[in-house]
Amino acid sequence: MDTDAGPRIKVVCRYQQFRATNKIIEKLRKGQSTAERSGVVWHTQGSGKSLTMVFVARMLRASSDLSDYKILLINDRVDLEDQLGETAKLIGGRVRTIESANALRGELSTDASDINMVMVHKFQVRQEALPVSVAEALGTYKAIPTAETFGVVNPSSRIILMIDEAHRTQGSDLGDNIFEAFPNAARIAFTGTPLKTERHGDKKTHKRFGAYIDEYKLMDAVDDGATLQILYEGRTADSALYDKGGFEEAFENLFQDRTDEELLAIKKKYGATGDIFEAEKRIEAIAADMVEHYLSNIFPNGFKAQVVCHSKLAAVRYKAAIDAQLKARVEALRASPDVNSEELRKLAFLKSAVIISGDGTNEAAYITQARKEAREMNAVDNFCRSFDMEDLDKANTGIAFLIVCDMLLTGFDAPIEQVMYIDKKITEHTLLQAIARTNRVKKGKSRGFIVDYVGLTESLTDALKVYSESGELDELHNGLKNITSEMPVLDERYRRLVQLFQAHKVADIEAFVTGELPSVEDDSAVVSKAVSVLKDERVRADFDVYLKKFLTSLDVILPNPAAHGYRVPAKRFGYILAVAKERYKDSSLNLRDAGEKVRTLINDHLISLGINPKVAPVELLDADFINKLHQNAGGDDEAKASEMEHAIRKHCTVHHDEDPAFYKSLSEKVENLITAHRDNWGRLAEELEKLRDVAIKGREKGEEGMSREATTFFEHIANEIYPDGEVPSADRDAMKALMEALVDTMQQTIGSLDFWNNANKQRQLRSEIKRALMLCKIDALKEKRERIAVEVMNLAKNRHTELLRGAEGEGET
Numbered sequence: 076m077d078t079d080a081g082p083r084i085k086v087v088c089r090y091q092q093f094r095a096t097n098k099i100i101e102k103l104r105k106g107q108s109t110a111e112r113s114g115v116v117w118h119t120q121g122s123g124k125s126l127t128m129v130f131v132a133r134m135l136r137a138s139s140d141l142s143d144y145k146i147l148l149i150n151d152r153v154d155l156e157d158q159l160g161e162t163a164k165l166i167g168g169r170v171r172t173i174e175s176a177n178a179l180r181g182e183l184s185t186d187a188s189d190i191n192m193v194m195v196h197k198f199q200v201r202q203e204a205l206p207v208s209v210a211e212a213l214g215t216y217k218a219i220p221t222a223e224t225f226g227v228v229n230p231s232s233r234i235i236l237m238i239d240e241a242h243r244t245q246g247s248d249l250g251d252n253i254f255e256a257f258p259n260a261a262r263i264a265f266t267g268t269p270l271k272t273e274r275h276g277d278k279k280t281h282k283r284f285g286a287y288i289d290e291y292k293l294m295d296a297v298d299d300g301a302t303l304q305i306l307y308e309g310r311t312a313d314s315a316l317y318d319k320g321g322f323e324e325a326f327e328n329l330f331q332d333r334t335d336e337e338l339l340a341i342k343k344k345y346g347a348t349g350d351i352f353e354a355e356k357r358i359e360a361i362a363a364d365m366v367e368h369y370l371s372n373i374f375p376n377g378f379k380a381q382v383v384c385h386s387k388l389a390a391v392r393y394k395a396a397i398d399a400q401l402k403a404r405v406e407a408l409r410a411s412p413d414v415n416s417e418e419l420r421k422l423a424f425l426k427s428a429v430i431i432s433g434d435g436t437n438e439a440a441y442i443t444q445a446r447k448e449a450r451e452m453n454a455v456d457n458f459c460r461s462f463d464m465e466d467l468d469k470a471n472t473g474i475a476f477l478i479v480c481d482m483l484l485t486g487f488d489a490p491i492e493q494v495m496y497i498d499k500k501i502t503e504h505t506l507l508q509a510i511a512r513t514n515r516v517k518k519g520k521s522r523g524f525i526v527d528y529v530g531l532t533e534s535l536t537d538a539l540k541v542y543s544e545s546g547e548l549d550e551l552h553n554g555l556k557n558i559t560s561e562m563p564v565l566d567e568r569y570r571r572l573v574q575l576f577q578a579h580k581v582a583d584i585e586a587f588v589t590g591e592l593p594s595v596e597d598d599s600a601v602v603s604k605a606v607s608v609l610k611d612e613r614v615r616a617d618f619d620v621y622l623k624k625f626l627t628s629l630d631v632i633l634p635n636p637a638a639h640g641y642r643v644p645a646k647r648f649g650y651i652l653a654v655a656k657e658r659y660k661d662s663s664l665n666l667r668d669a670g671e672k673v674r675t676l677i678n679d680h681l682i683s684l685g686i687n688p689k690v691a692p693v694e695l696l697d698a699d700f701i702n703k704l705h706q707n708a709g710g711d712d713e714a715k716a717s718e719m720e721h722a723i724r725k726h727c728t729v730h731h732d733e734d735p736a737f738y739k740s741l742s743e744k745v746e747n748l749i750t751a752h753r754d755n756w757g758r759l760a761e762e763l764e765k766l767r768d769v770a771i772k773g774r775e776k777g778e779e780g781m782s783r784e785a786t787t788f789f790e791h792i793a794n795e796i797y798p799d800g801e802v803p804s805a806d807r808d809a810m811k812a813l814m815e816a817l818v819d820t821m822q823q824t825i826g827s828l829d830f831w832n833n834a835n836k837q838r839q840l841r842s843e844i845k846r847a848l849m850l851c852k853i854d855a856l857k858e859k860r861e862r863i864a865v866e867v868m869n870l871a872k873n874r875h876t877e878l879l880r881g882a883e884g885e886g887e888t
């Protein structure tokens with residue numbers, strides 16, 4: 076399939092999609108009645124239900140006994156129809172969209188084995204408007220319910236209805252009409268939030284469609300990494316609500332003549348809010364809190380926010396308030412004496428957009444204006460894209476806040492959305508569908524966040540109770556946790572880091588990372604021990620993994636005050652990482668996978684200590700290497716020797732292919748020095764510093780009687796062909812002459828234009844090398860001429876510049 080980013084990709088079933096598809100196919104094959112061929116696929120939001128429908132359709136088309144099925148994909152929203160339509164193209168063949176009720180009856184009544192998409196509203200039975208005289212006599216213009224039924228469109232049993240988000244409309248007349256239109260069709264309901272409690276009665280999803288075919292629930296997806304865990308944060312405190320106490324008092328006075336029971340009923344109906352949801356002062360206060368939360372928690376990692384409002388008027392007012400907050404912050408930063416130009420550029424790039432539906436011909440001007448602006452900004456598409464400040468044509472990717480009241484709460488798939496700010500009473504499955512907008516997986520996104528400004532805790536509990544009949548309430552609570560519930564995870568990951576070093580006898584590691592040691596000397600001693608422990612690559616790998624997990628949890632909670640106690644340990648573990656990276660020249664030790672908030676915290680600390688994390692470790696050949704070595708080691712001979720050792724090893728690894736024999740010999744000399752001086756770190760450091768001089772100079776001259784280039788090839792081929800790298804004395808002169816001849820041939824050949832990109836020229840040279848090997852008098856070279864030719868060509872490519880320089884008379888004996 077094609078992706079938005081451009082490349083074509085292959086889509087492969089995840090296991091729950093494969094499992095559900097096969098179960099559906101089995102039902103169609105074995106079911107004797109409509110009921111036996113029908114059922115519910117309960118797959119949580121974000122788990123790929125649309126693709127499962129596609130997989131079912133493709134399998135039907137690929138199965139000779141089922142390929143005659145007429146396929147009907149049913150959904151209930153225009154945007155979902157567009158989304159499903161794009162996905163349905165993967166089925167192959169034409170996918171026909173039914174545009175009207177009349178077309179429905181005409182095009183779906185045939186026996187054709189085609190693929191069709193239709194919106195559920197096409198199954199509406201038209202109500203006849205009342206004549207004016209009748210309406211006036213009845214005192215209402217509301218139409219009398221028609222006695223007409225929808226009727227049968229197609230009685231065939233070779234039809235499959237796949238109904239997306241089936242819980243939303245299938246308990247209504249529309250659902251009844253679908254069943255009436257296709258009385259013998261297999262009915263497969265797809266939903267992430269089925270209706271299943273006694274309160275729903277006959278509207279329970281499984282009562283309408285049959286037993287559950289397959290279940291893949293919230294925590295299944297979280298455990299698999301298909302969706303993210305969602306963290307809930309309630310912010311309905313007085314600081315978030317403008318004059319909450321005054322409102323409650325006014326509310327009580329307004330309904331003072333009502334009984335407690337009536338008052339409670341009114342509060343439940345109106346959410347104890349009345350006009351407060353649209354009050355400008357309150358919206359301004361909450362908008363300030365939202366912007367603060369977003370800039371501190373979400374924006375640093377490059378993600379975006381959705382704001383859910385009580386009404387269209389509230390949505391428009393939230394846009395004005397959020398824009399005002401962003402503008403004020405830009406102006407304040409610009410006026411700052413130590414303004415960070417990059418931070419200012421990023422902040423000034425942010426904007427908001429309102430997505431609301433129209434109100435027809437009597438639409439208020441503010442709604443018309445908001446919709447016009449959103450349309451001109453292509454708001455939904457640009458919200459779904461990553462921030463792009465470099466391309467002037469992509470200025471609207473700066474939409475960081477998408478403000479809605481009813482639209483985009485369900486079926487909206489935007490992985491870049493990490494937080495939803497809710498200032499609206501939402502209940503039951505609509506609430507669960509809405510909050511799932513934040514749980515889509517995207518690189519760098521560890522959690523989704525819900526920030527509640529209306530007190531949805533009770534509504535959320537009620538919504539989760541929908542799934543409590545099968546003992547799933549605890550499981551669902553695990554998938555939707557309060558932000559403070561991440562604290563035990565953070566603490567456990569911190570403990571694991573401490574225990575890693577304690578297990579290797581760094582007893583004071585916790586006192587060091589918490590800043591409890593009495594002196595700098597004591598701190599230095601612990602760092603030295605900790606970094607020495609990390610010499611073992613396996614321990615270093617464990618430290619890298621444990622630290623990244625700890626920092627991931629910390630990034631989730633920051634800047635929440637609950638994380639304050641872990642800020643210093645993060646900085647100090649980051650310091651150990653930086654020192655180990657420098658000493659062992661290990662570029663894999665980095666903070667790349669940590670969130671931006673944590674990276675900034677640690678990097679700022681390192682910079683304050685004179686360690687710039689953006690600067691690569693000092694390499695062996697750098698003029699400043701020795702000075703940096705003494706600075707890093709701080710008078711510790713073991714640290715000095717260790718850093719020198721790893722610098723030489725890295726140099727040998729990096730340059731190995733340029734002269735394999737020389738750098739193999741250099742590595743062996745390092746090993747010999749370590750063995751000889753293991754108990755004398757000062758002497759080892761001195762000897763390694765001498766060896767550094769050898770590494771810097773490289774191979775200075777050739778073996779007696781050979782040029783430097785011929786010697787390089789001679790020793791490499793000797794190591795490849797002879798077990799101990801020693802050429803028999805009887806063959807040495809012949810092999811020396813052969814290598815000189817090959818080098819001369821290569822020097823005359825590889826300098827031609829674009830040689831290493833010309834396969835034909837390379838083939839000719841390889842043939843000449845093999846011919847020379849075949850004509851030589853050394854049996855070992857003749858027998859392995861194919862392998863030797865490859866090795867010679869590879870080394871020649873790696874030494875291209877040196878070979879040509881040698882041809883000009885440089886680098887000879």
